Amino acid sequence: MADPDVDLEARLAEQDSFEPPADFVEQANVTDPDIYDEFETNWPDCWTQAADLLDWDTEYTEILDDSNPPFYEWFADGELNASANCLDRHLDERGDEAAIEWVGEPTDEANRTYTYQELHDEVNAFAAALRAQGVEEDDIVTLYMPMIPELPIAMLACARIGAPHSVVFAGFSADALATRMNSADSEHLVTCDGYYRRGDPLNHFEKATEGLADVDHDTDTIVVNRLPDDDGFDHDLSGHDTYADLVAAHDGEMVDPVSRSAEDMLFLMYTSGTTGQPKGVKHTTGGYLSWASWTSHAVLDIKPEDTYFCAADIGWITGHSYIVYGPLALGTTTMMYEGTPDYPDRHRLWEIIEEYEANQLYTAPTAIRSFMKWGTEYPDANDLSSLRLLGTVGEPINPRAWKWYYKHIGDESCPIVDTWWQTETGGMMLTTLPAIGEMKPGSAGPPLPGVSADIVDVRGSPVGAGEAGYLVVNKPWPGMLRTLYNNDDRFINEYWREYSQVDSNDSADWVYFPEDGAKLDEDGYFTVLGRVDDVLNVSGHRLGTMEIESAIVGVEGVAEAAVVGGDHEIKGEAVYAYVITEDGYEEDEELRERVIEGVEDAIGPIARPEKVVFTPELPKTRSGKIMRRLLENIANDDELGDTSTLRNPEIVDDIQTAAGGDD
Numbered sequence: 001m002a003d004p005d006v007d008l009e010a011r012l013a014e015q016d017s018f019e020p021p022a023d024f025v026e027q028a029n030v031t032d033p034d035i036y037d038e039f040e041t042n043w044p045d046c047w048t049q050a051a052d053l054l055d056w057d058t059e060y061t062e063i064l065d066d067s068n069p070p071f072y073e074w075f076a077d078g079e080l081n082a083s084a085n086c087l088d089r090h091l092d093e094r095g096d097e098a099a100i101e102w103v104g105e106p107t108d109e110a111n112r113t114y115t116y117q118e119l120h121d122e123v124n125a126f127a128a129a130l131r132a133q134g135v136e137e138d139d140i141v142t143l144y145m146p147m148i149p150e151l152p153i154a155m156l157a158c159a160r161i162g163a164p165h166s167v168v169f170a171g172f173s174a175d176a177l178a179t180r181m182n183s184a185d186s187e188h189l190v191t192c193d194g195y196y197r198r199g200d201p202l203n204h205f206e207k208a209t210e211g212l213a214d215v216d217h218d219t220d221t222i223v224v225n226r227l228p229d230d231d232g233f234d235h236d237l238s239g240h241d242t243y244a245d246l247v248a249a250h251d252g253e254m255v256d257p258v259s260r261s262a263e264d265m266l267f268l269m270y271t272s273g274t275t276g277q278p279k280g281v282k283h284t285t286g287g288y289l290s291w292a293s294w295t296s297h298a299v300l301d302i303k304p305e306d307t308y309f310c311a312a313d314i315g316w317i318t319g320h321s322y323i324v325y326g327p328l329a330l331g332t333t334t335m336m337y338e339g340t341p342d343y344p345d346r347h348r349l350w351e352i353i354e355e356y357e358a359n360q361l362y363t364a365p366t367a368i369r370s371f372m373k374w375g376t377e378y379p380d381a382n383d384l385s386s387l388r389l390l391g392t393v394g395e396p397i398n399p400r401a402w403k404w405y406y407k408h409i410g411d412e413s414c415p416i417v418d419t420w421w422q423t424e425t426g427g428m429m430l431t432t433l434p435a436i437g438e439m440k441p442g443s444a445g446p447p448l449p450g451v452s453a454d455i456v457d458v459r460g461s462p463v464g465a466g467e468a469g470y471l472v473v474n475k476p477w478p479g480m481l482r483t484l485y486n487n488d489d490r491f492i493n494e495y496w497r498e499y500s501q502v503d504s505n506d507s508a509d510w511v512y513f514p515e516d517g518a519k520l521d522e523d524g525y526f527t528v529l530g531r532v533d534d535v536l537n538v539s540g541h542r543l544g545t546m547e548i549e550s551a552i553v554g555v556e557g558v559a560e561a562a563v564v565g566g567d568h569e570i571k572g573e574a575v576y577a578y579v580i581t582e583d584g585y586e587e588d589e590e591l592r593e594r595v596i597e598g599v600e601d602a603i604g605p606i607a608r609p610e611k612v613v614f615t616p617e618l619p620k621t622r623s624g625k626i627m628r629r630l631l632e633n634i635a636n637d638d639e640l641g642d643t644s645t646l647r648n649p650e651i652v653d654d655i656q657t658a659a660g661g662d663d
């Protein structure tokens with residue numbers, strides 16, 4: 001007899017496009033397919049639709065100033081304040097509604113709810129405190145904090161007084177903190193004593209202190225007490241103020257939000273910069289906030305009455321745009337979770353979604369592949385029926401993981417938005433609109449309305465459908481970075497020189513290059529293949545590592561895979577595959593054969609892996625991206641270089657052993 005579940009799996013496996021679910025479409029924020037034509041015809045005026053989501057102190061009169069490319073300005077003569085847009089304007093209607101729902105990692109600790117009124121009041125008190133500490137408009141304040149409510153509070157307090165923030169991911173080292181504070185000439189730091197990771201308190205203050213020792217100018221520091229007094233750490237806070245004391249001292253004070261010019265800096269965000277000096281990406285008040293708000297509205301379908309859950313860290317751009325600024329500007333309830341999805345057990349994330357009845361879940365493919373590896377029993381045991389939309393960001397998502405997410409988390413009733421964007425773009429660029437057009441697993445989709453992207457060859461000529469090339473963006477957009485901090489030359493060299501006529505003053509001659517490879521299909525959908533430096537050259541054929549990885553993770557029993565190039569006498573480079581098996585599968589010859597077959601079937605014999613190494617984990621950066629360079633060094637027996645940005649440095653030995661033992 002037919003097993004309905006097996007039928008369903010088989011049907012899903014064959015299906016390569018999905019219509020937006022009808023119930024979703026009925027209630028969606030954006031439903032009219034004409035929006036693509038409308039934005040193209042009315043470009044750049046179409047972007048008033050984004051700016052109109054905000055309250056302006058002074059209305060702008062000019063939308064785009066493109067007289068000095070690539071230094072574009074958006075809504076430049078308008079004035080506004082980001083914290084007023086995220087807080088004050090919601091107080092009348094939503095003052096008693098939750099702005100932030102915070103869930104700490106320890107299950108026996110009380111969760112915290114901040115209503116819009118409470119958040120507003122604490123932001124004001126802390127803004128007053130920052131001023132009293134001597135923070136002035138345009139001073140850059142560094143925030144080195146984990147996922148605790150004081151982080152978004154500090155961000156909004158900075159925004160309120162016109163002091164740009166520079167958030168340094170808490171998992172980064174003391175060194176990374178010092179480099180960023182030096183680069184930004186930042187004299188003010190807000191940090192904390194510690195936080196929890198998998199049940200253990202971490203000593204964060206020690207790391208911060210170590211970093212401060214390498215800062216080349218005077219600084220002052222405010223410390224948030226996240227841990228209980230008996231945390232076992234012997235912190236010497238003398239000479240530092242604590243957050244709690246400051247907020248108590250300024251309780252009840254109101255700080256008028258400073259009217260900022262649209263082009264004034266809202267924040268700096270350093271990208272991880274796996275090579276060389278980190279890049280200080282500059283985002284502005286008007287353009288960035290419009291972009292974060294518009295994409296939250298159009299792509300994440302956020303409504304004020306929603307409870308919205310982005311499982312990223314605020315230390316990344318995803319958390320800036322889609323935990324803090326976008327959702328709060330729209331007046332919704334945004335969730336924050338301090339811990340990992342599998343602490344104390346693999347039910348945790350799903351329990352949080354059930355408890356808070358979250359309506360959206362936005363997370364990364366690497367997390368989805370972990371959920372897949374753990375199995376369906378965890379999501380199945382929890383009620384996820386509140387979910388209306390699912391999203392992914394950070395890496396390409398392979399079709400098998402997409403379908404798993406669609407079926408087991410979304411119950412086939414939630415659209416999935418696979419959103420391609422970067423720190424530099426400020427917000428989403430390529431994705432389907434969730435109620436318009438079909439979804440194709442593995443492909444992000446078309447550019448957003450009003451975004452102009454293409455795929456070109458090395459000379460900059462567009463390539464045809466089906467061919468791989470370089471992703472480019474042909475027109476400016478409001479959320480774009482304005483420059484790299486204090487380094488206009490590097491800004492031009494990194495992102496524009498490749499495909500622009502750099503001596504031209506005509507905006508049409510300027511093309512933004514995100515350094516990603518991609519492929520286009522007949523319907524204008526983009527499949528992002530990954531960074532251009534992750535392309536292998538096997539016997540003269542250029543192969544995207546992402547494409548081969550996608551083929552491998554499509555093989556039953558494989559949870560995750562990373563592909564790198566190993567030196568090869570004849571081929572130049574050979575494909576080395578590192579493979580993690582799904583729970584319940586053996587690391588055996590049979591699976592190794594199926595991996596090789598899977599690649600040959602999907603791409604061709606040219607891509608046949610020379611070596612398949614089973615490993616329990618892959619080396620990941622703190623943001624969850626595979627560190628392919630390190631695997632390449634292992635494959636080629638090279639020096640390993642800097643492993644300090646790894647989340648799991650202890651895994652390196654294991655992988656070396658596994659790789660060595662496979663000959």
Ligand code: ATP
Pocket residue numbers: 270271272273274316317392393394395396397418419420421422423424444514515516528529530531623625
């Ligand atoms: P750095 O530039 O500092 O070395 P990074 O590029 O990993 O680090 P992010 O800005 O967080 O830092 O990531 C952007 C990159 O992530 C994109 O350029 C792209 O390679 C990848 N990416 C993001 N979203 C997607 C997606 N939906 N599909 C495919 N790739 C994606």
Ligand code: MG
Pocket residue numbers: 271422
């Ligand atoms: Mg990048």
